[in-house]
Amino acid sequence: MYREKLHRSQSGRSAIVQTLMKALKERDFITEGHADRLQELVTALARAVSVPESKMSDLRLLAQFHDIGKVGIPDKILFKPGRLTTKEFNEMKRHCEIGYRIAMSAPDLAPIGEWILKHHEWWNGSGYPLKLKGEEIPLECRILAIADAYDAMTSDRPYRKALPHEVAMAELRKFSGIQFVPELVNKFIVVLSQCAF
Helix, strand or coil: CHHHHHHCCCCHHHHHHHHHHHHHHHHCHHHCCHHHHHHHHHHHHHHHCCCCHHHHHHHHHHHHHCCHHHHHCCHHHHCCCCCCCHHHHHHHHCHHHHHHHHHHHCCCCHHHHHHHHHCCCCCCCCCCCCCCCHHHCCHHHHHHHHHHHHHHHCCCECCECCCCHHHHHHHHHHCECCCECHHHHHHHHHHHHHCCC
16 A cells, blocks of 8 residues: 555655655656656556556556666766766666665665566576576566666667667567567567557
């Protein structure tokens, strides 16, 4: 119930979390609307693979707060117009662990803390920070990974313009079995073909 209230921005206990989210939106204005689009995408994919409705509230919270750890990443990295160096990328990767610590200190977000930590794990085990593989990765993170990648590709970024839908679909297929679960990629493509996002 409290997590549903947080999702609706009505929880007094979530004031600090909401303040952090506003700070993140101010700093990361490039991805404005990203969390809202993700909530729609993850919900649609989760329903397509029969995730129970009782889990949708937490999944929407994950979509909204998965990048909360970026509040701890320097602006020069977040807003860099070109590709990140290895050192900068390693710094950026810390946002999963920072986000996990923030979530675990906020009672309303604690239930999704582990998912925030694991949302950049890859199906083949080459993701970060824990190098989890396959079914070791929570289903919620596997769902988010596909929706997050799609939205990132089809949105303008400091280092490139948005890619067309068809190109993003080709990239998802290319990384199916590597970064993403093949069955979920196939479902996601079907979901997108049936919905207008």
